[in-house]
Amino acid sequence: MILRLRKGFAPEDLNAVQALCAKLHYQSRFLDEERRLLEVCPERGLGGAPDRSLFEDLACVESFVSGNEAPELHLSIPGREETVVSAAGAVFGGGAVSLIAGPCAVEERGRLAEIARAVRASGAVLLRGGAYKPRSSPHSFQGLGEDGLTMLQEVRSEVGIGIVTEVLDPRDVERVGAVADIFQIGSRSMTNAPLLKEVGATKKPVLLKRGQAATLREFLLAAEYVLAGGNSEVILCERGVRGFDDVTRNLLDIGAVAYLKQKTHLPVIIDPSHAAGRRDLVTPLALAGLVAGADGLLVEVHPAPSEVHSDGRQALSLDAFTALAEQARAFINLGGRRLVEPDPAPVSV
Ligand code: PEP
Numbered sequence: 001m002i003l004r005l006r007k008g009f010a011p012e013d014l015n016a017v018q019a020l021c022a023k024l025h026y027q028s029r030f031l032d033e034e035r036r037l038l039e040v041c042p043e044r045g046l047g048g049a050p051d052r053s054l055f056e057d058l059a060c061v062e063s064f065v066s067g068n069e070a071p072e073l074h075l076s077i078p079g080r081e082e083t084v085v086s087a088a089g090a091v092f093g094g095g096a097v098s099l100i101a102g103p104c105a106v107e108e109r110g111r112l113a114e115i116a117r118a119v120r121a122s123g124a125v126l127l128r129g130g131a132y133k134p135r136s137s138p139h140s141f142q143g144l145g146e147d148g149l150t151m152l153q154e155v156r157s158e159v160g161i162g163i164v165t166e167v168l169d170p171r172d173v174e175r176v177g178a179v180a181d182i183f184q185i186g187s188r189s190m191t192n193a194p195l196l197k198e199v200g201a202t203k204k205p206v207l208l209k210r211g212q213a214a215t216l217r218e219f220l221l222a223a224e225y226v227l228a229g230g231n232s233e234v235i236l237c238e239r240g241v242r243g244f245d246d247v248t249r250n251l252l253d254i255g256a257v258a259y260l261k262q263k264t265h266l267p268v269i270i271d272p273s274h275a276a277g278r279r280d281l282v283t284p285l286a287l288a289g290l291v292a293g294a295d296g297l298l299v300e301v302h303p304a305p306s307e308v309h310s311d312g313r314q315a316l317s318l319d320a321f322t323a324l325a326e327q328a329r330a331f332i333n334l335g336g337r338r339l340v341e342p343d344p345a346p347v348s349v
């Protein structure tokens with residue numbers, strides 16, 4: 001049951017709703033404070049729909065909204081500020097742009113620390129590397145799993161940089177969440193509702209990648225799963241969709257960036273690496289994404305791409321990433337926004 005509360009309701013009137021809920025063993029939570037939508041449902045394990053008649057005479061209840069009529073949580077509201085997602089020094093949205101960089105997969109500890117130091121020195125505020133890799137073939141390298149998480153944890157405190165890493169399985173959310181500052185949900189998992197619900201039940205930001213052939217409506221509904229679970233910290237990531245041409249690995253949908261920035265209040269970033277699939281096109285695509293309004297970049301970087309198990313062809317060298325960060329800074333400033341820089345002194349994250 002969803003209640004719409006009266007405009008300017010008094011705190012004591014809200015207390016009365018919450019007290020009634022507690023007495024009836026119902027839970028209440030704001031689905032959307034801006035729109036004054038309060039969801040009321042029985043506590044876990046207790047069946048039965050809440051009884052409307054018990055609530056209709058309460059001072060702050062204006063009306064009841066059916067699930068179908070409730071405005072979706074991802075939609076922007078005129079006059080409302082956009083959502084700003086912050087994690088380990090990074091800020092996405094509200095005019096702040098942050099860079100995320102790292103190898104496709106965590107493979108070797110020394111290499112990971114080297115990349116972390118280099119990308120941090122060039123302007124990345126978060127290190128991204130996969131311990132669990134969602135590969136198209138079951139015979140391809142699947143990531144180092146728990147050993148990879150341990151390496152990320154060690155490099156995180158050694159270098160002082162926050163971590164973005166993918167969670168593939170709902171059963172791993174707690175384990176990955178112990179290391180990650182932001183959960184990545186990959187393209188192949190965008191429609192995995194149990195996984196979306198599981199990260200939606202946490203308070204940790206979620207970087208949600210667009211599915212390989214997902215419409216923007218499907219992408220937004222995947223985000224809606226996380227938001228409906230009570231986690232409002234969602235970053236949308238455009239990473240290209242399957243096209244008909246094999247010149248690039250995917251077709252970066254720049255229009256999607258501009259559209260999503262209008263349609264939702266959520267921050268939007270782009271991943272030019274998986275879109276291009278080749279390093280020579282990563283920088284121009286990254287800059288195009290920023291001009292279209294992206295609040296951040298997710299870029300694959302590796303000093304020895306011929307040695308890696310996955311995505312070597314699209315990895316930027318450390319120097320190329322430095323050059324990209326410099327150009328990104330200029331474009332961002334030109335657009336009147338700011339690039340969030342790493343703390344010059346190693347921070348404890
Ligand atoms: C990745 O980020 O390394 C990855 C596999 O990306 P995607 O889910 O976009 O294919």
Ligand code: MN
Nearest residue numbers: 104300310311
């Ligand atoms: Mn990759």
